[in-house]
Amino acid sequence: MPVEAVKKEKDTSQNWVAGLDELERTPVTETRLGRLGARLWSGTWPKVLALVLVIGSWQLLFLSEWKAPWVLPSPLTVWEDLAAYAATPDYWQAILITLQRALTGFALSVLVGSVLGIAVARFKPLRAAIGSLITGLQTMPSIMWFPLAILLFKISESAILFVVVLGAVPSIANGIISGIDYVPPAWKRVGAVLGMKGFGLYRHVILPATLPSFVSGLKQGWAFAWRSLMAGELLVIVAGQGSVGALMQGAREFNDAARVLTWILTILFIGILVDAVFRAADDRIRRSWGLHQDR
Amino acid sequence: MTTIPIKNIGQVDIRSVAAKLRLDRLRVLIGPVVLVALWQIGSATGLIPEQTLAAPSTVIAAGGELLETGRLQEHLLVSLGRAAAGLALGVGVGAFLAVVAGLFRLGEDLIDGPMQILRAIPALALVPLAIVWFGIGEEVKIFLVVFATAFPVYVNTHAAIRGLDPRFAELARTAELGRLGLVRQVILPGALPGFFTGLRFATAISWLVLVVSEQINATSGIGFLMTQARSFAQTDVIVVGLVVYGLLGLVSDRLVRLIEGRVLPWRRTFEAR
Amino acid sequence: MTQTRTEARVADTARAPGAVVLTDVVKRYGRGPGAVTALDGVSLSVGPGSFTCLLGASGCGKSTLLSLVAGLDDISGGAIEHVDQPVAMMFQESALFPWLTVAGNVEIALRVRGVGRAERRDRAQELLETVRLTGFAHKRPHELSGGMRQRVALARALAQDASVLLMDEPFGALDAMTRDILHDELERIWREQHLTVLFVTHNVREAVRLGDQVVLLSSRPGRVLNVYDVEMDRPRRIDSAPVAALAAEITDALREEVSRHAG
Numbered sequence: 001m002p003v004e005a006v007k008k009e010k011d012t013s014q015n016w017v018a019g020l021d022e023l024e025r026t027p028v029t030e031t032r033l034g035r036l037g038a039r040l041w042s043g044t045w046p047k048v049l050a051l052v053l054v055i056g057s058w059q060l061l062f063l064s065e066w067k068a069p070w071v072l073p074s075p076l077t078v079w080e081d082l083a084a085y086a087a088t089p090d091y092w093q094a095i096l097i098t099l100q101r102a103l104t105g106f107a108l109s110v111l112v113g114s115v116l117g118i119a120v121a122r123f124k125p126l127r128a129a130i131g132s133l134i135t136g137l138q139t140m141p142s143i144m145w146f147p148l149a150i151l152l153f154k155i156s157e158s159a160i161l162f163v164v165v166l167g168a169v170p171s172i173a174n175g176i177i178s179g180i181d182y183v184p185p186a187w188k189r190v191g192a193v194l195g196m197k198g199f200g201l202y203r204h205v206i207l208p209a210t211l212p213s214f215v216s217g218l219k220q221g222w223a224f225a226w227r228s229l230m231a232g233e234l235l236v237i238v239a240g241q242g243s244v245g246a247l248m249q250g251a252r253e254f255n256d257a258a259r260v261l262t263w264i265l266t267i268l269f270i271g272i273l274v275d276a277v278f279r280a281a282d283d284r285i286r287r288s289w290g291l292h293q294d295r
Numbered sequence: 296m297t298t299i300p301i302k303n304i305g306q307v308d309i310r311s312v313a314a315k316l317r318l319d320r321l322r323v324l325i326g327p328v329v330l331v332a333l334w335q336i337g338s339a340t341g342l343i344p345e346q347t348l349a350a351p352s353t354v355i356a357a358g359g360e361l362l363e364t365g366r367l368q369e370h371l372l373v374s375l376g377r378a379a380a381g382l383a384l385g386v387g388v389g390a391f392l393a394v395v396a397g398l399f400r401l402g403e404d405l406i407d408g409p410m411q412i413l414r415a416i417p418a419l420a421l422v423p424l425a426i427v428w429f430g431i432g433e434e435v436k437i438f439l440v441v442f443a444t445a446f447p448v449y450v451n452t453h454a455a456i457r458g459l460d461p462r463f464a465e466l467a468r469t470a471e472l473g474r475l476g477l478v479r480q481v482i483l484p485g486a487l488p489g490f491f492t493g494l495r496f497a498t499a500i501s502w503l504v505l506v507v508s509e510q511i512n513a514t515s516g517i518g519f520l521m522t523q524a525r526s527f528a529q530t531d532v533i534v535v536g537l538v539v540y541g542l543l544g545l546v547s548d549r550l551v552r553l554i555e556g557r558v559l560p561w562r563r564t565f566e567a568r
Numbered sequence: 569m570t571q572t573r574t575e576a577r578v579a580d581t582a583r584a585p586g587a588v589v590l591t592d593v594v595k596r597y598g599r600g601p602g603a604v605t606a607l608d609g610v611s612l613s614v615g616p617g618s619f620t621c622l623l624g625a626s627g628c629g630k631s632t633l634l635s636l637v638a639g640l641d642d643i644s645g646g647a648i649e650h651v652d653q654p655v656a657m658m659f660q661e662s663a664l665f666p667w668l669t670v671a672g673n674v675e676i677a678l679r680v681r682g683v684g685r686a687e688r689r690d691r692a693q694e695l696l697e698t699v700r701l702t703g704f705a706h707k708r709p710h711e712l713s714g715g716m717r718q719r720v721a722l723a724r725a726l727a728q729d730a731s732v733l734l735m736d737e738p739f740g741a742l743d744a745m746t747r748d749i750l751h752d753e754l755e756r757i758w759r760e761q762h763l764t765v766l767f768v769t770h771n772v773r774e775a776v777r778l779g780d781q782v783v784l785l786s787s788r789p790g791r792v793l794n795v796y797d798v799e800m801d802r803p804r805r806i807d808s809a810p811v812a813a814l815a816a817e818i819t820d821a822l823r824e825e826v827s828r829h830a831g
Contacts, residue, residue: 013752017700020749024713050408057409071428129329145537146510151347151530186663192640193657194680194728204676208667231419231507245420252423260424264416271415289666290710 073258081258082265090242095266098233098244101157105164106225112165113172113221114214120173121180131177138170146235157241160232167228168221175217179210212285219278226271349531357531358538366520371539374505374516377433378543381440382501388441389448389497390490396449397456397486398478410449418443418500419507426511436508436516443504447496455489456482491555498547502540586616586731586764587650588637594645595632606632608789609646614766616731619758621779622768623818625826629790630768634734637766655732656725660740662717664709670720671696671705677727695723698757715746719753726761733758735767739774748806751777755803772815772822777806784818786825793825 055075062074073081085091120127120134145163153159183206191205233245244263251259285291331351337343338350349357361367396406418439429435459482467477509518517536524532595607606629614620622630635641637648638657664673674692683691696702699719709717718738725733739747755778758765769775775782782796796818800810 013749013756014700017749017753020746021700021713021716024715024746046404046408047412049404050412053405054409054412067428133327133330146506150525151528151533184663186659186661187665189640189659190663190665190724193638194677194724195654196680200680204680205665208665211667227417227419230417234419234422235507235510248420248423252426255427257424257427260427264420264424267420268412268416271417272412275415288708290708291666 070255071257073261078258078261078265082262085259085262090247091266094242094244094247095270097241098229099270101160101164101233101243102226102229105161105229106168106222108161109165109168109172109221109225110218113169113217114176116169117173117176117217118180121177134170134173134177137166138174146232150236155236155238157238159236160229160238163232164225164228168225171221171224172214172217175214175220176210179213179217180206182213183209212282212289212291215278215282215285219275219282222274222278226274230267346528346530349534353531354534354538357529358535361520361532361535367535367539370515370517370520374509374518374543377436377509377516378440378501378505381437381505382444382497384437385441385444385501386448386494386497389445389493390452392445393449393452393456393490394483394486397453398482407453410446410453414446414450418504422508422511425508431513436505436513439504439508440501443500444497447500448490448493451489451493451496452486453489455486455492458489459485487559491551491559495548495551495555498551499544502544502547506540586762588612588614588732588764588766589649590633590637590646591649592646593633593636593643593648595629595636595641596644605789607636608791610785610790610792611646612783612792612795614764616764617762619765619778619780620767621775621782622766622785623770623772623775623782623822624785624790625770625787625822627787627790628785630785631736633785633790634736634766634768637732638734650732654728654730655734656728656730657734658718658721658725658736658738660737662709662714662721664717664720664724666709668709669705670701670707670709670712673709673720674723674727677724681728691727692723695726696720698726698760699723699753713746714742715750718742718750722754722757726757731762732764732766735765737768737770740769740771747774751806752803754778772819773806773811776811776815776818777804782818784821784825787829794821 058075062069062072066072069077116134120131145166146159149159149162153162187205187209188201191201196204230245233243234249237246237249244267248260248263251263334343334348335351338345338348338353343350345353358367392406392410395402396410397403421439421442422435425435425438429438463481463485464477467481472480505516506518506521509516510522513519513522517539521533521536524530524536590610590612593607593610594605597604597606610633612620622633624630632641634657636643637650638655664670665676668676671689671692674695675688678688678691693702693705696705699722701716701719701723704712704716704720709720712720721738739750742750751774754765757763765778767775767778776796776798779798782798784793784796785791786793796814798814800814804811
């Protein structure tokens with residue numbers, strides 16, 4: 001074949017490949033900025049509407065005089081209380097104590113849950129022994145352990161921490177276990193073909209593949225930890241520690257409904273904030289993995 | 296609510312799965328049995344002091360005594376009544392809201408947002424408010440159970456309705472089912488799997504809420520029994536209470552699964568988690 | 569006498585890099601009366617730099633055969649010889665890792681072998697150029713089309729620097745047009761890189777389009793029924809008359825084999 005012909009043939013095949021690549025890719029119809037703006041807008045307005053609805057029905061309930069105003073204060077009263085209270089160090093101190101407990105407990109749970117999850121997924125005898133126990137624990141509310149925790153640790157930080165960890169560990173461990181169990185066999189086969197063994201396979205394939213399941217385990221684990229903590233702070237009041245739960249109980253004893261609602265709003269806000277963080281992490285992974293479905 | 300986003304591409308051999316299930320049933324017992332054995336040994340050797348944690352044998356004896364005197368049954372009945380009343384109301388409210396939000400565009404706008412916001416409040420954080428509102432009567436406990444159980448039912452049922460394949464609706468349209476027919480034949484059956492998932496969460500949560508509210512202010516119920524035991528440092532009675540709660544949780548979960556299996560036979564294979 | 573001569577020849581070919589020689593390979597699953605024989609005495613000689621297509625209906629154990637050559641599974645009897653141990657392999661599903669970029673997916677093969685960071689990057693770049701995906705290094709797998717993903721998988725396999733490339737129905741899930749292009753691409757890369765390719769397919773025309781020899785396997789258990797030498801000039805077109813003619817001949821043989829299993 002003459003050189004010219006070879007060159008020409010090569011060029012056409014190159015164009016053919018490039019052309020098909022271009023056609024097969026999904027076209028981007030909107031500009032990035034426009035899409036972001038639209039997304040922000042469509043993500044925000046239902047939330048605003050929801051907030052208006054919640055506060056509106058609260059106000060209506062207040063106006064209907066279903067309960068006396070000191071038992072069910074109006075949104076405005078609670079807002080004023082919140083604003084005044086947020087100016088005092090007590091408020092922030094309490095949040096700090098509670099968040100510190102939550103984070104310590106959660107961090108400990110992540111550590112224990114991850115190690116436990118990997119161990120159970122990896123060693124058959126261990127799975128046989130405690131695999132089902134973990135699932136059982138997950139369905140069994142951790143609060144049930146409070147009496148036991150108080151016996152073991154007396155009324156102390158440790159008792160609260162114990163219950164928080166017990167609440168979160170099963171979810172986190174289960175997230176890892178099911179993640180490892182459901183690693184697509186094709187990925188493991190590719191790992192084997194590439195010459196990965198033992199630890200290498202775990203590091204390069206199995207653990208990264210577990211990520212989405214791990215994150216949803218974390219999310220659920222946090223929900224349990226946060227709930228357990230709230231219950232714990234209401235049940236176990238450690239002397240001298242003005243945590244959110246303790247102050248809320250205090251307000252209840254003084255029949256200060258506005259203050260109780262202030263705390264509930266605060267808890268609500270923290271909950272929504274943390275949920276948003278997990279949601280963002282989850283979203284990011286799904287997006288970059290291409291698991292994202294348009295809702 | 297754990298969704299595992301990765302599809303399992305592996306092939307499933309039905310026979311080996313069946314064999315594994317039967318084996319799993321026996322295996323379930325290994326962990327607890329070993330744990331109880333260790334616990335008994337620990338207590339017998341004095342590693343676990345009696346005032347910290349009673350030995351299994353003592354616990355069984357205490358349980359027997361509570362049964363004989365009828366105290367356990369008495370408190371159990373009270374707790375069961377509260378759980379059932381709260382659960383029935385909560386599940387009803389949750390399911391109703393989910394269907395309304397799932398069927399009507401306006402319902403969706405009005406209900407879903409507020410539900411998503413309120414969901415972020417742990418039910419137990421409402422305990423102080425509930426006491427301020429309702430005092431310390433029966434209302435408090437039932438209110439809390441209703442509040443706590445409505446959300447899981449709502450969220451899962453709503454998600455199931457939203458997640459229905461739109462092709463079903465198209466199919467229904469070509470089959471000339473009509474709007475009511477569409478709801479009855481397609482949407483409600485489609486929502487059932489989600490509803491049952493929510494119901495399972497709800498039953499578990501109802502016990503959790505009850506434990507706490509019964510421990511805070513009650514003169515009856517298993518939670519009260521445990522609180523009372525705590526003040527007298529009767530570790531055996533506390534453990535009996537824990538076991539009873541655990542069993543209740545387990546039994547109610549099995550019960551819901553059983554009903555689910557009857558109502559939705561096609562789901563049995565998927566739910567073998 | 570014949571036996572020793574065959575062995576001598578076998579030993580000779582196996583010493584050349586890139587050659588694969590299978591002698592009486594047997595693969596059984598399970599034990600006792602319930603055992604299933606997947607492969608029963610498969611002998612095959614693949615010369616260095618050749619392109620061999622393995623063809624057969626379902627249940628002929630062609631994928632099993634590749635797993636055995638790759639060393640992913642143990643043989644129950646016979647011998648498989650090839651000089652350089654690690655062989656590269658590609659599957660029907662691209663199985664790219666979604667947490668890595670396109671370049672990262674190619675680099676991972678180098679990383680496992682302990683290649684340094686800078687060299688990894690250069691080599692991955694080079695390989696992506698080979699499969700004509702230069703501009704896509706920083707994309708994620710899900711942003712590519714199926715054909716492009718298979719080319720990334722090919723680049724990853726090439727990164728193993730093995731002289732033998734095993735392909736298990738790599739284009740099975742692609743549409744006809746994309747497959748056509750990938751045939752050209754694979755042929756070009758095979759020639760440029762002097763690879764030995766073992767290519768499993770159930771598409772007869774594809775086998776004739778690509779192979780130097782087409783090995784027809786029987787089903788349950790898998791045995792070599794026939795080996796067809798394809799003596800046509802390259803590049804071939806899948807829709808050309810000589811390809812169609814030979815494909816028809818092989819299809820007839822395949823139908824006969826499949827009919828044997830009826831009733």
